[in-house]
Amino acid sequence: MGKLDGRVVIITGAARGQGEQEARLFAAEGARVLLGDVLDGPGKALAEELGDDRARYVHLDVGREADWAAAVRAAGEAFGTVDGLVNNAGILRYNELAATPLAEFQQVVRVNQVGAFLGMKAVVPELTAAGGGTIVNTASYAALSGMAYLTAYAASKAAVVGMTRVAAMELAGRGIRVNAVCPGAIDTPMTRPERVAADGGPAAPDADLEAFYGRLVPLGRIGRPEEVARLALFLSCADSSYITGQPFVIDGGWLSGTGIH
Template sequence: MGKLDGRVVLITGAARGQGEQEARLFAAEGARLVLGDVLDAPGEALAKELAEELGEGRAVHVHLDVTREQDWAAAVAVAKERFGRIDGLVNNAGILRFNELVSTPLDEFQAVVQVNQTGCFLGIKAVAPEIEAAGGGTIVNTASYTGVTGMAGVGAYAASKHAVVGLTRVAAVELAGKGIRVNAVCPGAIDTPMSNPEGVDPAATAELYRHLVPLGRIGRPEEVAALALFLTGEDSSYITGQPFVIDGGWLAGVRLF
């Protein structure tokens, strides 16, 4: 028996990285999935793969630009048509840009905020009423290690992820009476295409993380997926409004030897 048997969960940014691993793990635990992403080809391929492995009707891909209300409305409509309801949301979609704060163009800052912060807000706004109608459920927002501290070179990203933590806490308070728990995962350095857009061999940066992170390595997206599963399932039934840092101990302090 899976931990998410009978659950219908919408995951954004599901075509690769953390979202893909969340989709694979959630499907293995019995969930039926709506996989939202702007990357249609890999999203459709993943939905097809999961259907072939676990049975027809277990997953469907939808084109979802999280900054567009009409895309959210369409995703909700597909979920209700295919599965009858939604009782879980993972707001995973996000983008990362590297720049000194005073050198960041306004359009770059706004683009990061639109995807990471506004996208999360629109997801809560569009899906929370559906979760309430289904009798309650969960929302897991993807914030960041930088959402609870600072980091040079990622000002727009850090600002947007601080906002996600704030949205998580407000939503948890407002939605608790409707049977909806809302929490945030706050990953540190995780080996995904977003954090490594140029595809640098992880072995080339292994020495950096050996010194930077107390556990001595970069994180794996499947480790973040396991945390999202915990926050989506009944094992976390008395937890809401919390940011969960998953960073190998980075926030605790830098390892120098």
């Protein structure tokens, strides 16, 4: 038996990185997953690989309320219900505070913060009707500790932690648990934009990320997206049945203090 047998979970940003690994792991654990993303090619390919009985893909711009309504409707039509959400979609932009254009700040907030808000808002009626469920929001190490050049990103992720706590308080009586994962440095296309030619993001940092985080992080390496997926699974299954309203840091010990190796 899988840890998510009989569950239907919407996963955003599911075409690659953490979202892709979450989709693969959740499906392997028995869930039926609705994959949402704006990267239609990779998203459709992943859904086809997982199979129609296990996964469907929808184009989902998390900053558009109409897209959320369509995604929830698609999940219901395909699988009959919704009883889980992983708000994984996010973007990262590096910039100094004084040099950050308002449009760039608003773009990051729209995806990371507004997207999480709209996702929770969209699924609450479905989770309530199902008799309960789980929401896992993706925050960040940067939500809990300052980091230079990440004003917009850190602000949006700190807001996700705040919304997670409030939602957990409001929804506990409906049997809905809400938690957040707070990854540190994870080896994904978002942290390595040079790997995605069409990403449109800023140039990658010059330093080799593996070597950089190998020196900085106590565990001596950058994290892997499948490790974050396992934490999201824990928070989405009965193993975490008495946990809600909490931010879970997964950062190789980075928040505890930096250790130069």
